[in-house]
Amino acid sequence: MGSIIVHTFLSRIVLAGLSGGTGKTIVSLALARAFSRAGKKVAPFKKGPDYIDAKWLGLAAKSPCSNLDPFFHSSEAIRSLFFHKSQGFDVSLIEGNRGLFDGKDEQGSCSTAELARVLDAPVILAIDCTKMTRTVAAIVQGCVHFEKGVNLAGVILNRTAGERHRSILKKSIETHTDVPVLGMLPKIGENPIPERHMGLMSDQEYTGSGHDALDALADMAEEWLDMDAILKVAESASDFGPVTQPIFSGQPAAKSVRIGYVHDAALWFYYPENLEALEHAGAEMVRVSLLDDTPWPELDGLYLGGGFPEVFCSEIAANSSILKHIYALAESGLPIYAECGGFMVLCDSLQIEGASHKMAGVFPLSTSFCPRPQGLGYTEAEVIAENPFYPVGSTIQGHEFHYSMCVSDNAPDLEFGLRMRRGKGSAIGHDGFLYKNTMAGYNHIHALAVPGWAERFVAAARKHQS
Missing domain, CATH: 3.40.50.880 (Class I glutamine amidotransferase (GATase) domain)
Structure with missing residues (x-):
């Protein structure tokens, strides 16, 4: 197979967090299943070397999940893999890992932010708001200006304590930043998908119905998140630009x-x-x-x-x-x-x-x-x-x-x-x-x-x- 050059529009978002454990995986699963239930074909991706979150994302989206990793892959390889795996889908959802700017060194090499730049994808930041109000605006403003080329297109406020807490959080962000609040999730008493020593429990071991748990998360997303606004963020992504290579070079070999x-x-x-x-x-x-x-x-x-x-x-x-x-x-x-x-x-x-x-x-x-x-x-x-x-x-x-x-x-x-x-x-x-x-x-x-x-x-x- 020779080189190909394609320009195309791909609806896409990166769901990032401030650190590990902020709830971005739960939010990603909730969005993937909610979009899927709304009739959207969702292409799921996971940033970094991960099998378990990727498997749950695939279940939530009802489509296999691929991993994208700037440590393993060149920018061209990432763009090629993303492009080809996104074909035929209505929206591509990429879950980041760790904090948005966390990489393998002080320069943030291989970070979620770097991946977002490679894919030219808008970022939605999930923030754990436990015991925090106005400070969240300072954090959001800091993330907006910390690195050039990162399009922070919205925030989702997680683990909010009540209506008064949510009101102060939202007003603080709207007063001090230009970043829209795309939803505010309450604290949930128990993670519907329990964790084990390597992160989320494997769907193979989960004693309940994985789909029931994912549907419960989708119910939460539909109640507390502005799904239309989040979809518009994904659709606001610019033209993906040129793709010049297939995932695998050459013609497939005969099965031998x-x-x-x-x-x-x-x-x-x-x-x-x-x-x-x-x-x-x-x-x-x-x-x-x-x-x-x-x-x-x-x-x-x-x-x-x-x-x-x-x-x-x-x-x-x-x-x-x-x-x-x-x-x-x-x-x-x-x-x-x-x-x-x-x-x-x-x-x-x-x-x-x-x-x-x-x-x-x-x-x-x-x-x-x-x-x-x-x-x-x-x-x-x-x-x-x-x-x-x-x-x-x-x-x-x-x-x-x-x-x-x-x-x-x-x-x-x-x-x-x-x-x-x-x-x-x-x-x-x-x-x-x-x-x-x-x-x-x-x-x-x-x-x-x-x-x-x-x-x-x-x-x-x-x-x-x-």
């Missing part, structure tokens, strides 16, 4: 291999583009599970994403036939790529709350679940050993977010594929344990940030097939 990917309640952290990249490179993607003993079809490769194996460790350990099958696949030289939770499954055991649960045993290692994060944030690694997925000497950008740690004494004796330049990894500054054609560690990657990963994976699967 079958790659399985575990997708169940235990492992489901996959960026859609990772699976799409493998399909584009010539893989038929086959969904399989760790949680039942249904025999897997014949595979030429296996992808084990992240997730919550610690929550389902008893069920995984009890499914000995599948664990033995995974071990046999690794021994046969099948190319296997595993990230975080998938890495934990490939170890000898998973330890949690004083109990040890048998895993697949591909690596003579144990992982132990801890009460605090053991690795959190962006990563950068140098490829230092031959493997099926990356050329030696290349640099891999990714991210890690794990509460478990590798506790085995013999970890240093195994072969690593990655030397960590940024981030913690699995052990002693390294990650990417290697065994035959298996590569596993805590590092997560996004396919658009590591060109060639999918093609090399498919090529390795084709080589094993022959």
Whole structure:
């Protein structure tokens, strides 16, 4: 596929906050579901490396959510991905992360504000107004003038205490700023979507109806937010400008291999583009599970994403036939790529709350679940050993977010594929344990940030097939 140049109008907004925990995710979910119920086709996006919020946004919008990240992707790649994933939708909603101007350094690199500039998208700021009145106007005015090129088009006031509180807040902002108040949400007694150790509880584990919870949020949005005004903000976005590249280069390859990917309640952290990249490179993607003993079809490769194996460790350990099958696949030289939770499954055991649960045993290692994060944030690694997925000497950008740690004494004796330049990894500054054609560690990657990963994976699967 050659280069394309397209100019188009895309209705779009960025929903940002002053910090993590201000309620922007709840507001984003409420807006996405309310717009969807009103008959609008919503394209959801999440800024930064995130699976759980992205999954809930997809459920709320009734459309898969894609992640946009200035750390992983060039501005051109972000614009291309956003453009193509927004086609056919009435409005695109991008949820930011952390505070609007928070980035990886004092310059705010890779911040939500930077993403808003790249997308030329108006920003709506969700503000937690707990125990605050007139000061909110100073905060809004400061955000307006802090960085050039950020179009702060409105605010949503969250966790307001009552009518008098809301009146003072609104009058203060209207008196001292030109930023419109697009709605004021009351305090809610209980988050309809409970949180767990990695943020919002997974929809896979949520005991209630996820759609009921999202509809309750949409009810709140329709009662307390000016939905028409918010939609007008999205529609006020300027012409998106030129888009010069497709998401994936070249024509899709003919399907020549079958790659399985575990997708169940235990492992489901996959960026859609990772699976799409493998399909584009010539893989038929086959969904399989760790949680039942249904025999897997014949595979030429296996992808084990992240997730919550610690929550389902008893069920995984009890499914000995599948664990033995995974071990046999690794021994046969099948190319296997595993990230975080998938890495934990490939170890000898998973330890949690004083109990040890048998895993697949591909690596003579144990992982132990801890009460605090053991690795959190962006990563950068140098490829230092031959493997099926990356050329030696290349640099891999990714991210890690794990509460478990590798506790085995013999970890240093195994072969690593990655030397960590940024981030913690699995052990002693390294990650990417290697065994035959298996590569596993805590590092997560996004396919658009590591060109060639999918093609090399498919090529390795084709080589094993022959």
